């Protein structure tokens with residue numbers, strides 16, 4: 181189900197605000213699981229020369245929609261890929277994610293989080309949402325991450341289904357990774373890191 185324009189507007193609010201600042205340095209943005217590209221559309225008009233915008237979509241149907249919509253736009257780089265196989269040579273100021281974590285095995289969700297954090301610059305913002313019918317957190321790690329690093333949280337009722345939107349501010353990505361290691365499964369009394 182595509183996100184509503186209300187969710188899109190709220191999800192990109194901080195991004196648009198930062199992109200609109202005068203005399204700023206160039207910014208790097210990563211969008212994950214854009215689907216039909218509604219967030220992408222809101223971000224694109226605000227980019228300036230020197231900004232970098234990567235968009236990663238796994239599904240061929242959605243990728244083709246994105247390609248049709250944005251193929252003449254030189255400012256967005258579309259990647260038809262699984263995010264876990266996407267290894268850019270840069271880190272990002274913003275990671276905007278629509279990845280459906282709740283539909284993935286928790287082992288995969290944790291891998292996604294680890295990969296996302298590894299791509300964050302110090303001070304980066306991660307923006308993501310979950311539908312309110314999935315109110316719980318999938319892992320201790322996600323719960324703790326939100327508790328410690330959430331700088332904004334909002335419920336967007338005008339979306340089907342309503343969504344809880346989180347903005348995390350990752351001042352120290354390495355410290356977040358350390359939280360992650362605490363959540364690694366224990367096998368035979370030994371913590372299995374790097375799973």
Ligand SMILES: C[S@@+](CC[C@H](N)C(=O)[O-])C[C@H]1O[C@@H](n2cnc3c(N)ncnc32)[C@H](O)[C@@H]1O
Pocket residue numbers: 181182183184212213214215216217218219236237238239242261262263264278279280
């Ligand atoms: C909830 S939908 C996105 C909704 C989007 N905001 C919209 O309005 O269309 C989740 C998207 O994540 C994509 N996705 C799922 N797993 C992915 C992965 N491993 N890598 C990249 N994209 C993925 C799906 O194909 C889908 O387009």
